[in-house]
Amino acid sequence: MKPYILAIESSCDDTSAAVLHGRLLLSNIIASQKVHEQYGGVVPELASRAHQQNIIPVVHQALKASGIKKEQLNAVAFTRGPGLMGSLLVGTSFAKAFSQALSIPLIDVNHLQAHIMANFIDEPESENLHPSFPFLCLLVSGGNSQIVLVHSPRDMEIIGQTIDDAAGEAFDKCAKVMGLSYPGGPLIDRMAQQGNPLSYPLAKPHIPDLNYSFSGLKTSFLYLLRDCLKEDPDFISKNQIDLCASLQHTVVDILMDKFKKAVQRYPNVHDIAIAGGVSANSGLRNAFQSFAEEKGLRSFIPRLSFTMDNAAMIGVAASYKWEEKDFCDLSLPPFARVEI
Numbered sequence: 001m002k003p004y005i006l007a008i009e010s011s012c013d014d015t016s017a018a019v020l021h022g023r024l025l026l027s028n029i030i031a032s033q034k035v036h037e038q039y040g041g042v043v044p045e046l047a048s049r050a051h052q053q054n055i056i057p058v059v060h061q062a063l064k065a066s067g068i069k070k071e072q073l074n075a076v077a078f079t080r081g082p083g084l085m086g087s088l089l090v091g092t093s094f095a096k097a098f099s100q101a102l103s104i105p106l107i108d109v110n111h112l113q114a115h116i117m118a119n120f121i122d123e124p125e126s127e128n129l130h131p132s133f134p135f136l137c138l139l140v141s142g143g144n145s146q147i148v149l150v151h152s153p154r155d156m157e158i159i160g161q162t163i164d165d166a167a168g169e170a171f172d173k174c175a176k177v178m179g180l181s182y183p184g185g186p187l188i189d190r191m192a193q194q195g196n197p198l199s200y201p202l203a204k205p206h207i208p209d210l211n212y213s214f215s216g217l218k219t220s221f222l223y224l225l226r227d228c229l230k231e232d233p234d235f236i237s238k239n240q241i242d243l244c245a246s247l248q249h250t251v252v253d254i255l256m257d258k259f260k261k262a263v264q265r266y267p268n269v270h271d272i273a274i275a276g277g278v279s280a281n282s283g284l285r286n287a288f289q290s291f292a293e294e295k296g297l298r299s300f301i302p303r304l305s306f307t308m309d310n311a312a313m314i315g316v317a318a319s320y321k322w323e324e325k326d327f328c329d330l331s332l333p334p335f336a337r338v339e340i
């Protein structure tokens, strides 16, 4: 039997609820919190308060859009972590109460695994092609930059990861020093499309194995601005599109260099995927697809709305746990920090 699953995501600053029939997505509602823009980053206390306000209307909308009555639901899934503790507690408590009220099973989901599983969401009237196991996935978000060897929906092996900042953090912090609002990644992406990526050479790290580092790039960008602003106080506004293009070009190069090495290391893997918020980046999507074409690999990129934090990916990850009847009990706490 294919279950009807209500999925809840509340790990950071997006409150989301989705309804799925097995892996088929029936609805996916996301309420993004605008309150953080003025602070230049997510304020945890404000995020949990906004989740409290959003969660009931968001679930209500998801059920309505799916055409499914709550009595038809077979399970409730929620993000257990990693994420902000106050934010996770809202979704976790809501999911527990909902499952208890309906007497249906509760399924906990790892947020990072779910980002990767976004590549398995089925949609009505879509081709619904998915990677075959094992595949290599570049998981890039505001908090993570990892290369993951995905053996199965539940068995994922990190083969490389950042030793300091994540790629999304590098985008957001560099955007902040240019005076752009949070999150800066999408703004940089938009401006980069009009600029020259070779205008400003920026530092690339020399980190062993398949690991990443983005702190040197951030410092190199900061020093470039500091030196150029001494000469011309309007340097940023006059050169913003070229600065964005150069920064994006360097981040994409760093990400792809290590990913290409990972592909070389696993010659029997023929499918590659990307996931996470930064996988929305147009430069990365293009570089990833060109690389796959050049190497004759099958590439998988989630639809834009499934790259950001969303409950659809939580639901699809939960559908695999449902098949194994892997449910959790009401005493399970959320985890702020947890590996894949």
Ligand code: KG4
Pocket: 012, 140, 141, 142, 143, 144, 167, 168, 169, 171, 172, 183, 184, 185, 186, 189, 276, 277, 278, 279, 280, 281, 282, 307, 308, 309
């Ligand atoms: O996966 P996500 O929604 O949240 C985390 O779980 O971290 O990722 C958010 C990150 C932010 O750093 C944001 O700036 C970045 O993804 N991002 C982008 C783009 N869209 C979102 N970075 C570069 N280009 C984009 N188009």
